[in-house]
Amino acid sequence: MTKRFSAQREMIRDALTMLDHPTAAQVYDHIRRAYPQISLGTVYRNLGDMAAGGEVLRLSFAGAPDRFDMNTADHCHAACVWCGRIFDTDGSLPAALLRELDAAVEKSTGIAVQSRAMLFSGACADCRPVH
Amino acid sequence: MTKRFSAQREMIRDALTMLDHPTAAQVYDHIRRAYPQISLGTVYRNLGDMAAGGEVLRLSFAGAPDRFDMNTADHCHAACVWCGRIFDTDGSLPAALLRELDAAVEKSTGIAVQSRAMLFSGACADCRPVH
């Protein structure tokens, strides 16, 4: 499996660095400005393949379109309920805390935790003074 | 927001106690056996209203239909990747741990956590020996 290249996939990688946790539609809109003939299907297919291959993370939020994250490190997300921005927990979540959590979950449910999806919601620093 | 009654809604409440974290479609199928003229729209409308009123919890999972939980207490969920069953963490997640988590998230992202959605995945006790 050689490393695959296509101009469109490069544009998608580019969009992911420019945009912050974008949806497929946002990636599509971004690329369209410079390359109008891009297809939304192409964006979805590439993002899906990249997610399957571990090159990007696919994030699912309740009642909202999926978002994509080029940061593939193990981290959580926090969404601002006011401005909608999504923040990464940049690795500073103490691993010991997560291990404790996993242990508590296993004790309570019997599930030997392999992975977790955690989304925190609240007001971000910018929105807090305003609201 | 008074608690509403209708024969159909009662059937839905009933289905929620019989089934384990069912989807709207599963509730629909269950009711249909005894009451074939039930409408899927009625199931969705009632579940949505009940969730909005806090009578049930609506759970969103990545790439899967929403599920509904009559347990409205603050708790998390753990899914078995093998059998697909979903388990509640029955309140035994130490509150102190969650508070610690919230603090770590706020330190890392600036979000003052108001709520969290956490899903843990792994092998349940029944499936672990088999796989």
Place this chain on the structure above:
DNA sequence: TATAATAACGATAATCATTACTGAATGATT
């Protein structure tokens, strides 16, 4: 380099979960 094989593209149709709309039926209120 020419060409065959393979993979990706753009366009569009199909799918799936969910919501919105409709006129009929049911239930509550004067």
Place this chain on the structure above:
DNA sequence: AATCATTCAGTAATGATTATCGTTATTATA
């Protein structure tokens, strides 16, 4: 009983995502 609101069943509409398909681009091979 007459009105007025609520809920129903049925169905159409929506929005996100995936699948299909004929064409084009990229890679491998002669």
